[in-house]
Amino acid sequence: xxxxxxxxxxxxxxxxxxxxxxxxxxxxxxxxxxxxxxxxxxxxxxxxxxxxxxxxxxxxxxxxxxxxxxxxxxxxxxxxxxxxxxxxxxxxxxxxxxxxxxxxxxxxxxxxxxxxxxxxxxxxxxxxxxxxxxxxxxxxxxxxxxxxxxxxxxxxxxxxxxxxxxxxxxxxxxxxxxxxxxxxxxxxxxxxxxxxxxxxxxxxxxxxxxxxxxxxxxxxxxxxxxxxxxxxxxxxxxxxxxxxxxxxxxxxxxxxxxxxxxxxxxxxxxxxxxxxxxxxxxxxxxxxxxxxxxxxxxxxxxxxxxxxxxxxxxxxxxxx
Amino acid sequence: xxxxxxxxxxxxxxxxxxxxxxxxxxxxxxxxxxxxxxxxxxxxxxxxxxxxxxxxxxxxxxxxxxxxxxxxxxxxxxxxxxxxxxxxxxxxxxxxxxxxxxxxxxxxxxxxxxxxxxxxxxxxxxxxxxxxxxxxxxxxxxxxxxxxxxxxxxxxxxxxxxxxxxxxxxxxxxxxxxxxxxxxxxxxxxxxxxxxxxxxxxxxxxxxxxxxxxxxxxxxxxxxxxxxxxxxxxxxxxxxxxxxxxxxxxxxxxxxxxxxxxxxxxxxxxxxxxxxxxxxxxxxxxxxxxxxxxxxxxxxxxxxxxxxxxxxxxxxxxxxxxxxxxxxxxxxxxxxxxxxxxxxxxxxxxxxxxxxxxxxxxxxxxxxxxxxxxxxxxxxxxxxxxxxxxxxxxxxxxxxxxxxxxxxxxxxxxxxxxxxxxxxxxxxxxxxxxxxxxxxxxxxxxxxxxxxxxxxxxxxxxxxxxxxxxxxxxxxxxxxxxxxxxxxxxxxxxxxxxxxxxxxxxxxxxxxxxxxxxxxxxxxxxxxxxxxxxxxxxxxxxxxxxxxxxxxxxxxxxxxxxxxxxxxxxxxxxxxxxxxxxxxxxxxxxxxxxxxxxxxxxxxxxxxxxxxxxxxxxxxxxxxxxxxxxxxxxxxxxxxxxxxxxx
Numbered sequence: 001x002x003x004x005x006x007x008x009x010x011x012x013x014x015x016x017x018x019x020x021x022x023x024x025x026x027x028x029x030x031x032x033x034x035x036x037x038x039x040x041x042x043x044x045x046x047x048x049x050x051x052x053x054x055x056x057x058x059x060x061x062x063x064x065x066x067x068x069x070x071x072x073x074x075x076x077x078x079x080x081x082x083x084x085x086x087x088x089x090x091x092x093x094x095x096x097x098x099x100x101x102x103x104x105x106x107x108x109x110x111x112x113x114x115x116x117x118x119x120x121x122x123x124x125x126x127x128x129x130x131x132x133x134x135x136x137x138x139x140x141x142x143x144x145x146x147x148x149x150x151x152x153x154x155x156x157x158x159x160x161x162x163x164x165x166x167x168x169x170x171x172x173x174x175x176x177x178x179x180x181x182x183x184x185x186x187x188x189x190x191x192x193x194x195x196x197x198x199x200x201x202x203x204x205x206x207x208x209x210x211x212x213x214x215x216x217x218x219x220x221x222x223x224x225x226x227x228x229x230x231x232x233x234x235x236x237x238x239x240x241x242x243x244x245x246x247x248x249x250x251x252x253x254x255x256x257x258x259x260x261x262x263x264x265x266x267x268x269x270x271x272x273x274x275x276x277x278x279x280x281x282x283x284x285x286x287x288x289x290x291x292x293x294x295x296x297x298x299x300x301x302x303x304x305x306x307x308x309x310x311x312x313x314x315x316x317x318x319x320x
Numbered sequence: 321x322x323x324x325x326x327x328x329x330x331x332x333x334x335x336x337x338x339x340x341x342x343x344x345x346x347x348x349x350x351x352x353x354x355x356x357x358x359x360x361x362x363x364x365x366x367x368x369x370x371x372x373x374x375x376x377x378x379x380x381x382x383x384x385x386x387x388x389x390x391x392x393x394x395x396x397x398x399x400x401x402x403x404x405x406x407x408x409x410x411x412x413x414x415x416x417x418x419x420x421x422x423x424x425x426x427x428x429x430x431x432x433x434x435x436x437x438x439x440x441x442x443x444x445x446x447x448x449x450x451x452x453x454x455x456x457x458x459x460x461x462x463x464x465x466x467x468x469x470x471x472x473x474x475x476x477x478x479x480x481x482x483x484x485x486x487x488x489x490x491x492x493x494x495x496x497x498x499x500x501x502x503x504x505x506x507x508x509x510x511x512x513x514x515x516x517x518x519x520x521x522x523x524x525x526x527x528x529x530x531x532x533x534x535x536x537x538x539x540x541x542x543x544x545x546x547x548x549x550x551x552x553x554x555x556x557x558x559x560x561x562x563x564x565x566x567x568x569x570x571x572x573x574x575x576x577x578x579x580x581x582x583x584x585x586x587x588x589x590x591x592x593x594x595x596x597x598x599x600x601x602x603x604x605x606x607x608x609x610x611x612x613x614x615x616x617x618x619x620x621x622x623x624x625x626x627x628x629x630x631x632x633x634x635x636x637x638x639x640x641x642x643x644x645x646x647x648x649x650x651x652x653x654x655x656x657x658x659x660x661x662x663x664x665x666x667x668x669x670x671x672x673x674x675x676x677x678x679x680x681x682x683x684x685x686x687x688x689x690x691x692x693x694x695x696x697x698x699x700x701x702x703x704x705x706x707x708x709x710x711x712x713x714x715x716x717x718x719x720x721x722x723x724x725x726x727x728x729x730x731x732x733x734x735x736x737x738x739x740x741x742x743x744x745x746x747x748x749x750x751x752x753x754x755x756x757x758x759x760x761x762x763x764x765x766x767x768x769x770x771x772x773x774x775x776x777x778x779x780x781x782x783x784x785x786x787x788x789x790x791x792x793x794x795x796x797x798x799x800x801x802x803x804x805x806x807x808x809x810x811x812x813x814x815x816x817x818x819x820x821x822x823x824x825x826x827x828x829x830x831x832x833x834x835x836x837x838x839x840x841x842x843x844x845x846x847x848x849x850x851x852x853x854x855x856x857x858x859x860x861x862x863x864x865x866x867x868x869x870x871x872x873x874x875x876x877x878x879x880x881x882x883x884x885x886x887x888x889x890x891x892x893x894x895x896x897x898x899x900x901x902x903x904x905x906x907x908x909x910x911x912x913x914x915x916x917x918x919x920x921x922x923x924x925x926x927x928x929x930x931x932x933x934x935x936x937x938x939x940x941x942x943x944x945x946x947x948x949x950x951x952x953x954x955x956x957x958x959x960x961x962x963x964x965x966x967x
Contacts, residue, residue, distance in 0.1 A: 032732075033732050033736065033745075052451075052452055052457070054793060054873070054877060055463070055873075056451075056457070056463050058797075059463050059466050059467045060449075060450075060451060060452070060466075062467070063444065063446075063447035063448055063449070063466065064447065064448050066447055067447040067448045068448075092448075095359070095367075096359035096360065096367070096539075097360075097362075097365060097448055098359055098360025098361070098362050098365065098367075098521070099360060099518075104539070107539070108539075108540070163568065163571075166568055166571050166575075167571065170571065170572075170575040170577075171571050171574045171575050174575065174576075177575075177577065178567065178568060178571055178572050178575045178577055179564075179566075179567040179568070179572060179577070180541065180542075181541065264540065264566075265566045265567075266566075266567065266568060267567065268540070268541045268542070268564065268565060268566045268567040269540070269541070270538045270539055270540035270541040271540065274357075274540050274566075275540075280731075281730050281731070282731070283731035283735070
């Protein structure tokens with residue numbers, strides 16, 4: 001019962017937080033130099049090429065303003081947006097008026113979700129064992145090699161790893177297709193490229209977290225009671241050392257939902273990242289607000305999920 | 321018995337092999353081409369699909385065919401039009417259509433398709449039509465239809481019968497054939513659109529009249545087109561085209577996943593040229609519908625009024641060195657708006673690279689050795705620009721001038737520094753500019769250099785006044801009042817004085833075409849007087865305020881014109897006269913005289929050409945008929961109906 005109440009309370013907090021985030025986003029865009037909402041500027045520059053008269057330009061601007069709901073005061077624009085956004089209706093975008101934003105997101109979200117989940121699964125499946133081995137073999141060559149590779153994963157940008165993989169596996173060896181997102185073969189390189197960064201972070205966190213736990217009194221007690229390495233680590237140390245890992249996996253996953261733009265572009269993965277990055281560079285304000293909406297919703301939902309998982313990992317944590 | 325069985329097996333095997341050979345002989349010809357990420361297929365939007373709509377999935381009355389010597393590498397040819405005639409005043413164009421053209425569902429393509437489509441695009445239903453990108457803006461009553469004031473049926477287009485289309489224009493246009501090639505001039509299939517106005521364009525639903533039909537599409541990834549079996553007209557032999565968006569073009573090409581790939585940077589170019597196989601598959605062409613260079617920022621610092629300073633800067637750049645050392649041979653030096661070897665460029669004089677002359681001009685400008693000149697600002701976006709760094713270095717080295725580079729967020733950069741009429745916040749300095757032609761049409765021959773006339777070439781004080789009047793003009797849309805005679809008194813007063821000046825301008829302007837343009841009916845004062853009369857008989861307060869506001873805009877509109885005209889330099893006035901002469905004759909004739917206006921504008925040194933980019937690509941040697949798209953959005957490939965894949 002405590003859990004349900006807790007979830008309801010948190011959902012309400014998420015709801016309020018998103019409203020605040022959207023209001024802040026709108027106000028920031030309104031304050032930003034260059035005026036996000038002034039389609040007139042764009043139209044004027046385009047129109048000049050065709051030497052439109054001011055009156056003709058006004059006709060075009062009026063049409064645009066009506067389509068994008070810019071013909072009302074800012075507070076009303078925010079209200080109209082929020083009203084629709086919580087029903088997942090986001091209207092048209094400047095950069096793609098062919099179809100509403102929600103249709104674009106609905107099509108792209110499963111792709112990004114799959115890429116993010118597979119990459120995170122790869123990161124967890126490799127990162128956690130790597131961190132454990134490094135911690136248990138501290139200051140040995142195994143530790144150094146593990147940490148060297150995890151360091152490489154952190155410092156080499158994903159797109160560079162992607163380019164190298166394409167050269168090796170597509171151009172030279174011709175084992176894998178260089179891009180696309182239909183077959184499992186096409187997914188291998190993007191998943192590895194995206195997953196290596198989080199894998200490195202997880203491995204290093206896992207190592208230090210496990211080392212911290214291994215120095216705790218209760219671990220010494222467990223050994224004193226005659227526990228074997230395997231029993232002490234698996235039963236007492238591992239579970240507790242996973243708590244910080246869960247903390248970082250949540251936001252990392254949320255970031256992957258929108259932060260894979262280079263990899264998406266490189267491997268022609270039709271996901272959300274490209275859409276959202278273009279929103280900022282093209283000053284596509286409906287899409288920009290929506291990307292903020294989706295990103296905040298993802299981060300807050302992930303944090304909620306993480307907090308719920310905490311209790312399963314550590315029974316001392318209670319929901320109040 | 322065993323021998324008999326073996327014989328049968330052998331015969332079956334031989335048959336299979338023979339059959340597979342035959343099948344192989346008829347193997348589907350598939351071509352994969354890199355393409356701009358296409359967010360939809362509605363042709364009238366100014367997005368990647370507008371290039372696809374020009375001859376690949378849709379066709380209009382006219383279209384582009386390859387012509388290596390033509391502007392943009394194309395020539396205009398009739399596609400659905402069979403013949404045409406035009407009235408003496410170039411305002412009524414009548415087209416006879418081919419009778420053999422079909423939609424992909426078998427329906428005939430008729431004049432009614434054009435009429436309905438044009439009225440649909442013009443209607444207020446399409447609120448965000450980028451009308452500046454198409455020919456409808458010139459159709460009779462287009463703006464009234466678009467604003468909702470007039471019914472779409474009043475648009476100047478009519479199917480006289482199934483295969484005769486009449487287009488009536490508000491103003492004479494000599495280049496309608498050229499304008500009718502663009503995507504906003506193609507028809508769409510009425511029944512399909514009306515059956516599902518939101519989704520008619522999706523693969524599986526779309527009905528097209530071009531040589532290829534889109535059958536699948538994943539935004540951010542690819543689109544597949546297959547041959548339209550109902551298409552009648554010239555085509556190549558390719559059955560299926562896969563357009564791939566994004567990715568590592570060259571690597572995809574090397575992996576055998578693309579039949580052509582653009583070369584994106586110097587490193588790729590060098591790699592290709594060093595590779596014995598790739599270098600044989602290399603192609604390049606100049607993007608001569610653009611010019612790349614710099615323009616003075618559009619702020620209000622009087623320093624930019626100094627012609628000799630502007631001239632000195634333009635002459636102090638070693639363009640050869642820039643193209644060789646910085647751009648690695650991927651560009652040609654360009655010191656005039658059109659390059660040599662082009663009918664316009666051949667008649668233009670280039671800006672010389674002459675450091676001594678530049679130094680002398682700088683001294684005459686009042687800044688010997690750069691002394692006394694304030695630090696100027698070169699605005700850029702995106703973090704770094706080696707071309708700008710080179711130019712700034714040349715100015716420092718050759719003239720002793722200090723220019724700092726300031727990085728600006730891209731939206732702000734393009735909207736507030738590069739393309740607006742004026743940038744009140746901009747410091748004295750520059751931005752880069754890559755000025756393209758959007759499509760073949762006479763106005764585009766000037767490649768935006770006519771901004772010199774519109775927004776630069778009058779004293780700073782007048783430019784500032786222009787900006788303020790523009791603000792005032794916008795403010796009229798929201799002003800309260802207009803209910804009493806007292807509100808009208810200042811407007812009537814201004815109307816009187818403005819009319820006197822207007823009359824003098826009309827009487828003294830030597831170019832007849834410009835005079836006619838200024839005095840085109842209804843004139844500003846006729847519109848003003850009409851609004852005043854309407855105001856007198858208006859019943860409601862809203863109506864009264866509205867007429868008063870519109871009259872106020874007529875007055876500020878005329879003030880803007882007079883401020884501009886009276887302060888414009890004599891060179892720019894002359895350039896504008898030549899521009900009028902060019903736009904009032906057919907395209908091929910306009911090309912012959914466009915250089916007069918261009919040269920006058922170039923010699924004002926506000927917008928200065930520096931280099932001409934090359935399009936470079938590798939291409940499957942078996943592939944023929946790949947057309948380079950050289951207009952805005954380019955370089956890329958388009959008009960795929962000419963593609964041929966050799967066996």
